Amino acid sequence: MSLPLLLASACLFALSGIPRGRLGPLMAVAAGATGLGGLAAGLGDVPAASIDLAWAVPGGRFSVALDALGMAFLLPVLVIPALGSVYGHAYFPPDHPTFRRTRLAFGALPACMVLIVLARHAFLLLVAWEGMALAAFFLLAADDHDASVRASSWVYLVATHIGTLCFIAAFGMLAHHTGTLALDPVQGLPIPSLRWIAVLFLVGFGMKAGIMPLHFWLPGAHANAPSHVSAVMSGVVLNMGVYGLMRMSTLLGQLPTTMGGILLAVGAVSAVLGAAFSVAQSDLKRLLAYSSVDNMGIAVMGLGLALVGRATGRDDLLALGVAGTVWHVWNHSLFKALLFFSAGAVVHATGTRGMDLMGGLARTMPVTAVTTFVGAVALAGLPPLNGFLGEFVLYSGLARSATDLGWPALATPALAMTGALAAVAMVKVYGGAFLGVPRRSAEAHDPPLPMRATMAILACACVLMVPSAVILGPVLDRVTGTFAVRPLPSLATLLPLSKVTLLMLAAAGASLALVYRMRRAPGTSETADNLGETWGCGYILPSPRRQYTPTSLSEWLMGLFRGILSLREFRPSILGIFPRRSVFAFAVADPVLDRAAVPAIGVIERSATWLRRTQQGNVQAYVLYIVLALLGLLWIG
Secondary structure, three states: OOHHHHHHHHHHHHHHHOOOOHHHHHHHHHHHHHHHHHHHOOOOOOOOOEEEOOOOHHHHHHEEEEEEEEHHHHHHHHHHHHHHHHHEEEHHHOOOOOHHHHHHHHHHHHHHHHHHHHOHHHHHHHHHHHHHHHHHHHOOOOOOHHHHHHHHHHHHHHHHHHHHHHHHHHHHHHHHHHHOOOOOOOOOOHHHHHHHHHHHHHHHHHHHHOOOOOOOOOOHHHHHHOOOHHHHHHHHHHHHHHHHHHHHHHHOOOOOOOHHHHHHHHHHHHHHHHHHHOOOOOEHHHHHHHHHHHHHHHHHHHHHHHHHHHOOHHHHHHHHHHHHHHHHHHHHHHHHHHHHHHHHHHHHEEEEEHHEEEEEEOHOOOHHHHHHHHHHHHHHHHHOHHHHHHHHHHHHHHHHHHHOOOHHHHHHHHHHHHHHHHHHHHHHHHHHOOOOOOOOOOOOOOOOHHHHHHHHHHHHHHHHOOHEEEEEEEEHHHHHHHHOOOOOHHHHHOOOOHHHHHHHHHHOOOOOOOHHHHHOOOOOOOOOOHHHHHHHHHHHHHOOHOOOOOOHHHHHHHHHHHHHEEEEEEEEOOOOOOOOOOEEEEEEEOOOOHHHHHHHHHHHHOOOOOHHHHOOOHHHHHHHHHHHHHHHHHHHH
């Protein structure tokens, strides 16, 4: 019953975008619940469930199957879009033009992702992948009256189709050697072909995952999209890139050690630079978008460690790498969706994404302040929340690699630096937006109940993932089993999960007790009238503008990455006795999009203008072109 329920879930998701009113979100929630029922039924499927039907499309078959790896990646697909549908219904009024435009595409997006995970035929995978790409494009371009939204959505569309072309080439090479487009394990591929196929898959799926330097579409797209769309894009759609890399790793057989090393290096660079770019942002949603780059880099590091372990016969590294990757993907889906939901509430209330214009929101948005704090601690990878557990598994695997291999452990400092930078970014987010005093006179407020409910559910999930670590261990053992033909050591034998969980729960209890003690301490209940005024450092009229801004907080750290960040400073010019008003600001350019892709496209555009001369409207000239093309094909053949 697992596959019929999951296919029914995909159909319900697709249909949830049709009706108006509350029926659409209810159908999306029903779709998620139906799919979760299918996953529960799939736990008892031995052997794995599969359906293989003839398809009228030439060369295609409707072939789907469910295994432990697919179940792991279907969890976020079934949960986050269902919550996003409820959130989006409250975020936009029902008659809002953006809501009407996004309704159908928001339902089609998770339906296509369900098919991507279940697909066991290249043609079905490509059809579902293209459906996901187009649905995401229409969601990103919803506010098309804004020029920046139009530009970012077209950049995304071009990037995703570059990835699709890589898939077509890779599947074509596989079909040339195997004679089939079925996604079955392949053995005995020639080494040159294997390398090219692996590189094509790395570029195609890496583009979707947003790993550097293939991330250039991600910051603008996720920042400019509606907040519930950003949550699904960052929390779920990016996972499809990681899933594709893991699925193709299981199909291509024994990849060389160099492929694992490449993934480790690419993941480490993406993690560190993504975190550095997130620290440099003053736009709240753009900061969260760049943090997705660093989290996908961490997931790719885990997969690289797993491939190194498989190639060298280190079953412990294989198990820890796969488990760490999947665990981190789960955690990222929860806390990143939570943070984008919370960011949407802040933008909804303040009317701006600029953190330098916020401040003091904890007083007027207490629910949003709590959910943002939970998401920020989880994203920073700090105990006692769930973000720590996935990184702990990866740390353990990298430390074990130092015993005999040595070189994979070089990624450990990169992982540590990523965590430190992520912590700074979250301090910037929470301190700049919610602490201090308001920098604007407008009175913000918590969002409506449906938005608060979805944020609270995700915050509770981030907390509950910690005590459920012992339960999730056997589930992750089944996932790691898809990467090896022989039994692998269980996660419980490799790590003291129960002890770590108890320590984290004890730390959480001690922290809560300390906060309670501080709030109940004598003197904390005094009113402001009984307290003296804070010394103003000699200033007669202190104002909210004199407090540190988030940009000022991170300025010193931005200087360490000045060359990589392409940091530009706009300094004030103070001239005369009564100078004009001026500002001190920073601008950070993306090194790939702004310094490489856009200039390259400009060169291509200018160099291709001579082709316009061939468009003469002369029939004889067009016939000549056809003849020349045929002669060229005959000569090549």
